[in-house]
Each structure stands twice: as structure tokens, then as C-alpha cells.
Amino acid sequence: MKNSGQMAHVIHHPAGSLRRRLWKQRWLLLMVLPGILWFILFKYATYAGLALSFTNYGFRKTVSFVGLRNFERLFRSASFLNAFRNTLLISLYNIVFYFPFPILIALLINELRSLRARRTVQFLIYIPYFFSWVVVGTVFVNLLSPSSGIVNQILRSLGMESIYFMSDVRWFRKVLILSYIWKQMGYGAVIYVATLSTVDPQLYEAAEIDGCGRFRQVLYITLPTIKPTIITMLLLNLSHVLMIFDQVMVMYNASVYSVSDVLQTFSYREGILTGNLGFGMAVSLFVGIVSLLLVLGTNWISKHFLDDSIL
Amino acid sequence: MMTAKRANAIRESNARKAFRICNVIFLTLVCVIVVIPIWNVLITSLAADKDVMGGVYLLIPRSLTFKSYARVLNSGYMRGFWNSLFIAGVGTVLAMVITTPMGFALAQKQLVARNFFMKAISLTLVFDAGIIPLYVLIRMLGLIDNRWALILPFMLSTFNLIIVKNFMMSIPTSFVESAWLDGCNDLMALIRIVIPMAVPILSAVTLFYFVSFWNRYTEAVMFINNSSKYTLQVMLRALIYQSDGSLGEGNIVYDNTKMAVMVLGMLPVMLIYPFVQRYFVTGLMLGGVKE
Numbered sequence: 384m385k386n387s388g389q390m391a392h393v394i395h396h397p398a399g400s401l402r403r404r405l406w407k408q409r410w411l412l413l414m415v416l417p418g419i420l421w422f423i424l425f426k427y428a429t430y431a432g433l434a435l436s437f438t439n440y441g442f443r444k445t446v447s448f449v450g451l452r453n454f455e456r457l458f459r460s461a462s463f464l465n466a467f468r469n470t471l472l473i474s475l476y477n478i479v480f481y482f483p484f485p486i487l488i489a490l491l492i493n494e495l496r497s498l499r500a501r502r503t504v505q506f507l508i509y510i511p512y513f514f515s516w517v518v519v520g521t522v523f524v525n526l527l528s529p530s531s532g533i534v535n536q537i538l539r540s541l542g543m544e545s546i547y548f549m550s551d552v553r554w555f556r557k558v559l560i561l562s563y564i565w566k567q568m569g570y571g572a573v574i575y576v577a578t579l580s581t582v583d584p585q586l587y588e589a590a591e592i593d594g595c596g597r598f599r600q601v602l603y604i605t606l607p608t609i610k611p612t613i614i615t616m617l618l619l620n621l622s623h624v625l626m627i628f629d630q631v632m633v634m635y636n637a638s639v640y641s642v643s644d645v646l647q648t649f650s651y652r653e654g655i656l657t658g659n660l661g662f663g664m665a666v667s668l669f670v671g672i673v674s675l676l677l678v679l680g681t682n683w684i685s686k687h688f689l690d691d692s693i694l
Numbered sequence: 695m696m697t698a699k700r701a702n703a704i705r706e707s708n709a710r711k712a713f714r715i716c717n718v719i720f721l722t723l724v725c726v727i728v729v730i731p732i733w734n735v736l737i738t739s740l741a742a743d744k745d746v747m748g749g750v751y752l753l754i755p756r757s758l759t760f761k762s763y764a765r766v767l768n769s770g771y772m773r774g775f776w777n778s779l780f781i782a783g784v785g786t787v788l789a790m791v792i793t794t795p796m797g798f799a800l801a802q803k804q805l806v807a808r809n810f811f812m813k814a815i816s817l818t819l820v821f822d823a824g825i826i827p828l829y830v831l832i833r834m835l836g837l838i839d840n841r842w843a844l845i846l847p848f849m850l851s852t853f854n855l856i857i858v859k860n861f862m863m864s865i866p867t868s869f870v871e872s873a874w875l876d877g878c879n880d881l882m883a884l885i886r887i888v889i890p891m892a893v894p895i896l897s898a899v900t901l902f903y904f905v906s907f908w909n910r911y912t913e914a915v916m917f918i919n920n921s922s923k924y925t926l927q928v929m930l931r932a933l934i935y936q937s938d939g940s941l942g943e944g945n946i947v948y949d950n951t952k953m954a955v956m957v958l959g960m961l962p963v964m965l966i967y968p969f970v971q972r973y974f975v976t977g978l979m980l981g982g983v984k985e
Contacts, residue, residue: 500718506971608705
């Protein structure tokens with residue numbers, strides 16, 4: 384009798400305390416509620432929606448299961464493979480040419496002596512980050528225009544031919560990367576500068592006494608300090624590098640289609656403009672999974688290898 | 695020995711000086727590359743018609759007139775401006791009303807199911823369903839051609855939420871606990887104690903939200919087909935790449951007028967940025983981007 388009473392107590396206690404905890408935290412729970420509902424509706428419902436990629440959703444009134452047919456069609460489609468290739472190439476160029484740039488700029492800003500100069504540089508280079516891709520696209524159209532653009536004026540004054548940057552298949556991807564650098568470098572640089580300011584100045588003093596030159600101080604003190612930020616930024620960058628969309632939608636035109644059609648523009652055209660939503664979903668699911676693998680893979684690599692290396 | 699050391703020090707400092715000068719030149723060049731195109735947009739928008747004909751890249755102002763702005767103010771582009779301002783204004787307010795309390799609640803270690811919430815939220819940072827599922831959802835909700843289609847799906851950003859949460863975690867718990875002792879509930883503690891301490895980070899996040907609403911392009915193209923509901927960015931893209939004739943005689947729109955619309959497209963953000971800028975460094979550093 385005594386025993387079972389104790390059992391009941393043990394069993395009932397957690398439930399009672401949970402109810403008490405919920406009641407005690409009613410305000411906190413009320414605060415997360417709208418956000419949780421938002422995540423369910425606008426994130427997890429869209430994840431569930433991806434199941435439509437196994438159906439013929441879009442054309443007919445009735446939706447039927449078609450198995451992997453959308454994916455079969457996808458991998459046989461030459462324009463899909465071209466879009467995939469373009470996306471990978473643009474992403475690769477992005478990582479190679481854009482990614483180190485803000486780090487370099489931040490290191491150089493950090494070397495400026497005057498606080499006011501540091502602030503001014505940061506203020507100015509951050510500005511383009513706030514421009515829409517439409518604005519940035521227009522800025523580059525003006526800058527690179529074959530007739531009035533300043534770049535072609537310089538080229539002509541050096542006795543060269545005008546280059547049709549925006550419609551030349553050899554140049555268009557370079558324009559995409561350059562405009563990406565122009566728009567985004569300030570954002571990255573300011574984040575790195577903020578991290579750099581957390582380095583204890585005593586470390587530099589100690590290194591100097593030990594006879595470390597400026598360059599080795601950067602190598603052994605500065606870079607290790609910003610390593611976590613670099614990895615975080617790399618992961619963030621990788622998580623949306625395959626999602627490149629706005630920039631291409633705004634800047635591309637028919638003449639550079641072959642080098643700039645990316646997965647997102649492809650899925651937009653096939654899914655929404657053509658109306659084959661099930662097929663478009665298959666593209667979306669493919670991009671989402673490849674992105675996820677890219678991020679998780681990089682995360683795994685950084686965890687297992689970079690942690691014991693000197694970077 | 696002594697002289698060798700001194701010579702070394704002098705050589706070092708010369709190299710150092712050379713580096714400093716190169717550094718200043720390089721960073722100045724970077725700033726010039728950033729500023730010149732913006733300067734060009736500004737002075738082109740203020741130039742007279744005759745000075746922008748025949749395609750020139752203006753770097754030195756030749757004339758100063760607000761004629762292009764007068765033209766834009768009387769055109770259909772103002773409707774796009776108000777549409778965008780409505781979306782960005784309402785969207786930003788709603789976003790902050792949701793993000794701030796949620797960030798605060800998630801920062802409280804005792805919150806029920808906190809780990810589960812954090813895992814479910816972090817997943818959305820690395821996996822994105824993409825545009826087609828969102829389009830289908832908007833269509834099912836009957837929001838096509840509705841301005842709310844550009845507000846509701848974007849009134850929370852996982853990234854901003856985590857920045858706010860991380861900042862709130864850096865506030866010592868004793869502040870919230872002392873508010874409890876004064877008889878405050880969690881909501882009152884948030885409003886009276888935590889929000890005043892979080893002004894820098896909240897200002898930065900407000901600006902990020904505003905920018906994301908104001909600049910949104912692709913979704914605006916996908917969700918809005920009715921031209922009276924077009925946002926300014928959509929109209930601006932159309933103006934630059936194919937002119938629609940509503941701004942000039944026939945089909946000719948002078949560059950000065952195009953650039954005046956551009957300025958309109960950057961205006962609200964550029965007005966807010968200088969005031970929020972001083973919070974950026976501290977705000978982003980404390981909030982961090984890492985979980």
C-alpha cells in the first residue's frame with residue numbers, strides 16, 4: 384500500500400510539475416507562440432509541400448502520384464544540367480573570389496591608425512549592402528555601358544575596343560561576381576572588423592617583445608581569433624550560394640542565358656511560368672538537399688580537421 | 695651589435711611606413727570604387743535633359759535642377775513607392791513585434807522545450823524549401839495579388855531571430871530576476887528592463903528587416919501580377935530594362951529621370967542608415983552570428 388502510494392506519487396509528480404512549469408512560463412510561451420506558428424506555416428509547411436515533387440501537381444485538377452518521374456526528367460534535361468553547371472561555377476567563383484575579400488579588407492582596416500579613418504571606410508563600403516539587386520544591376524549597367532559607361536570610355540582611351548559586358552557570354556559571369564563583391568564586401572568586412580576588435584592588445588605586445596613581425600602577428604594571433612567567424616561566414620555563404628536568384632533575375636538577358644541560367648531561374652521558368660509545379664518542386668527539393676549536404680559537409684570538415692590545425 | 699639592431703629597427707619602420715601608405719591608397723581606392731557609381735546616380739538625377747543626352751557618364755555636375763524629380767513625383771512610380779513603403783513599414787513593425795519577444799523567450803534557459811525549439815529553428819537556417827513551395831503556399835492561401843503576400847512570409851528571419859536571442863543571452867539573468875521581485879511578469883520585464891538595454895541590436899535588426907522588405911524583387915514579381923500593386927523595385931527594373939513611356943514623350947525616358955527613380959528606390963534606407971550605423975559594430979559584435 385505504502386509502496387503503490389509512492390509509485391503514484393512518482394508517476395504523477397512530473398506531470399503536475401510540467402503543468403506548473405507551463406503555467407509559470409505562460410508569458411514566455413505566449414511570446415514564442417506567434418513565431419512558432421509562423422515557422423510551422425511558412426517553413427515546415429513548405430517542407431511538407433516538397434512532397435508534391437513526386438506528383439504531377441500543376442497541370443490537372445486531379446493530383447496523382449508519379450513516383451520519381453519528375454526527377455528522371457530532371458536529370459535527362461539538358462537545360463537543367465546546364466543550369467546546375469552554371470550554379471556550381473558561379474558558386475565556386477563566389478567562394479574563391481568574393482569570400483576572402485572582406486577578410487582582407489578587414490585586416491587592412493584594422494591596420495589604419497586613425498579611428499575616424501576606420502569608421503569612415505566602414506561607413507562607406509557598407510552602403511551598397513543596402514541597395515537592392517535592381518539598384519546594383521542598374522549601377523553596373525551604367526558603369527559598363529558600351530556607349531556611355533566609364534569602363535568602356537577608359538578602354539577606348541587606351542585604344543581598345545568597347546566590350547559588351549552585359550551581353551557577352553565571356554564576361555557576364557565575371558560581372559555577376561564583381562557586382563556581388565561590390566554589394567556585399569562591406570557587410571562581411573564590418574563583421575570581421577568587429578571580431579578583430581576583441582583581440583587582447585597585450586597579445587600583440589607580447590608577440591612584439593618575442594620578436595614577431597607584423598605579418599607573423601597577423602598569422603598567429605589575428606587569424607586564429609577570427610577563425611570561428613570565418614567558418615561561420617563560410618557556412619552561411621554556402622547555405623545560400625546555390626540559392627542565387629535575385630541577382631541573376633535582375634541582371635541577365637537572353638544573350639547570356641547559356642552562361643547565367645541558374646537552378647532557381649530554371650525552376651521559376653519551369654514551375655511558375657510553364658505551370659508544371661510538380662516538376663519545379665523537384666528542382667527546389669534537389670537544390671535544398673544539395674545545399675544542406677554542402678553545409679553539413681563543410682561543418683563536418685571544419686569540426687574534424689580545422690580545429691587542430693593552425694588554419 | 696647596437697648599430698645593427700638600430701639599422702634593423704629603421705629598416706623595419708621604413709617597410710612599415712611603405713605598407714601604411716600603400717594601405718591608405720588601397721583602401722581609398724576601394725572607397726572611391728564604392729562611391730563613384732552612387733555619386734554618378736545622384737548627379738545624373740539632378741542634371742538637365744540636355745546634359746544627359748548622347749550617353750555620358752557624369753562625374754562632374756554640369757547643371758543642377760529638380761526637374762526629373764518633379765516628373766517622377768507626378769508619375770505612376772509614386773504608387774510603387776507607396777506600395778513599397780506600406781509593405782516595408784507594416785512588415786518591419788510586425789517583424790519586430792514577433793522577433794523581439796521570441797528572441798527574449800528563447801534566451802531564457804528555463805523555457806519549456808527550449809532545445810527542441812532551437813533545433814527546429816536552426817534547421818531552417820541550413821535547409822530552405824525554395825521558391826516553388828512558397829509560391830504554391832501563397833496561392834493556396836489566396837494571397838496572389840495581395841500585398842500581404844510580401845509581408846507575411848518574411849516577417850520573421852531566422853538569422854535576425856538568432857542575433858536577437860544571442861544578445862539577450864548576454865544580459866545577466868539578475869536583471870530579469872530583479873524585475874520579477876518587483877512584481878513584473880516576463881512581458882513587463884522584457885518591456886521595462888530588457889528592451890532598453892537592447893536598443894543597439896534592435897535598431898540594427900529593424901534596419902535589416904526594413905531593407906529586406908524594401909528591396910525584395912523576385913517574390914514581388916512572382917506574387918503580384920496586378921500593375922496597380924507593383925512595388926517600386928519591380929517598376930524600377932522594368933524602367934531600366936524596357937521603358938514603358940509613362941515618364942517622357944513617346945518612349946524616350948532620359949537618364950536623369952531614370953536615375954531620379956533610382957534615388958527614390960534607395961531613399962528610405964539611406965535616410966535611416968546613418969542613424970543606425972553607429973550601432974552596427976557593437977550590435978553585431980555582441981550579437982554575433984554564431985549559435
